[in-house]
Amino acid sequence: MSVSDDTCNAKSAESTSVVRSLYSDTDRYLQSFGAFLKDSDEHDAIINWITKYTDEMIEHFGGKKELKLMSVGCGDGQVDLVIIEKLKAASHFEKIHVTLIDPSGEQTERCQTLLQGLTAPESGKAQVSLTFKTTSFEDYIAGYEGEGGELPKYDIVYLVQMLYYVKSPFSVLENSIRSLEGTGRLFLIHVSGHSGYAKVWKKFGPRLPQDDNCNYTTADDIRELADKLGSHVQVDQNEITSTFVIGSDLKSSLNGQLAVDFIVEAAHFVEKAPEPLKGEVLEFIASDECSKMNEKGELCFNNNLSAITMYVR
Numbered sequence: 125m126s127v128s129d130d131t132c133n134a135k136s137a138e139s140t141s142v143v144r145s146l147y148s149d150t151d152r153y154l155q156s157f158g159a160f161l162k163d164s165d166e167h168d169a170i171i172n173w174i175t176k177y178t179d180e181m182i183e184h185f186g187g188k189k190e191l192k193l194m195s196v197g198c199g200d201g202q203v204d205l206v207i208i209e210k211l212k213a214a215s216h217f218e219k220i221h222v223t224l225i226d227p228s229g230e231q232t233e234r235c236q237t238l239l240q241g242l243t244a245p246e247s248g249k250a251q252v253s254l255t256f257k258t259t260s261f262e263d264y265i266a267g268y269e270g271e272g273g274e275l276p277k278y279d280i281v282y283l284v285q286m287l288y289y290v291k292s293p294f295s296v297l298e299n300s301i302r303s304l305e306g307t308g309r310l311f312l313i314h315v316s317g318h319s320g321y322a323k324v325w326k327k328f329g330p331r332l333p334q335d336d337n338c339n340y341t342t343a344d345d346i347r348e349l350a351d352k353l354g355s356h357v358q359v360d361q362n363e364i365t366s367t368f369v370i371g372s373d374l375k376s377s378l379n380g381q382l383a384v385d386f387i388v389e390a391a392h393f394v395e396k397a398p399e400p401l402k403g404e405v406l407e408f409i410a411s412d413e414c415s416k417m418n419e420k421g422e423l424c425f426n427n428n429l430s431a432i433t434m435y436v437r
């Protein structure tokens with residue numbers, strides 16, 4: 125779901141008076157995100173998919189000695205580390221250059237620290253060079269357009285879990301495609317349209333806090349936009365199965381409450397949300413539409429992701 129002006133205007137007084145976005149409360153966000161990382165298999169699910177896709181890329185670019193990559197919204201670089209290490213170890217590349225873009229100075233610093241070891245020369249392996257750009261992708265593009273110049277071209281462009289934070293996902297997709305070399309490949313990973321999040325956001329979005337920068341798009345929305353890029357762009361999509369164990373007591377256990385906050389992107393939702401919204405949301409999260417019970421009697425929220433791959437035919 126894309127939050128249009130209409131949906132923003134439709135937000136009701138019941139939610140706006142007390143419940144704030146999770147991102148407006150850093151401590152709660154970190155607590156909730158920490159619980160999510162601990163109780164979901166998202167990281168492993170993403171890394172598994174990326175490892176397989178990188179193997180395909182190694183074969184696809186087998187004839188090349190030099191590769192150029194662009195990571196859009198690199199965050200702390202955990203995904204980049206896996207991709208670059210794999211490419212570096214493939215015997216046929218001699219040079220790998222990676223441009224990493226993220227507007228957060230803090231994330232860029234973490235990413236630099238994590239990746240710095242990759243640039244050390246190693247015999248029999250490609251020489252890696254890294255360029256960090258602490259800016260938004262939109263400003264990075266505007267910088268080239270302002271100068272009337274051509275965009276730099278890359279063999280692999282990737283956007284992992286970042287399209288939620290842009291004003292125009294379509295123009296980011298368009299500019300990502302424009303940044304591809306002739307045989308280049310673009311991939312993005314985003315929350316699946318079949319996930320529990322997609323269902324919760326679609327059903328309750330207008331009644332949840334709107335004071336954050338998240339556009340609540342799902343991979344199905346992105347797929348629709350990607351299909352509008354034109355028939356010259358080949359688009360494929362794969363579901364990545366993932367689960368978030370949210371416990372069995374959403375109302376009074378801390379873990380349950382943190383899980384609810386993460387899902388609805390609101391701080392202290394169970395404590396602060398008014399009825400009937402709270403009751404409806406909790407019931408829906410626990411329902412078969414969004415969750416299944418595991419053998420231990422714990423609710424497992426559907427955390428599925430979607431990988432969308434694109435190239436110019």
Ligand SMILES: C[S@@+](CC[C@H](N)C(=O)[O-])C[C@H]1O[C@@H](n2cnc3c(N)ncnc32)[C@H](O)[C@@H]1O
Nearest residue numbers: 197198199226227228231260261284285286289
């Ligand atoms: C959820 S994190 C994902 C990080 C990383 N890709 C990963 O999967 O681990 C989203 C990242 O996108 C970055 N971001 C937000 N808006 C952006 C924009 N307009 N252009 C580039 N990056 C952006 C954020 O700073 C954040 O580091």
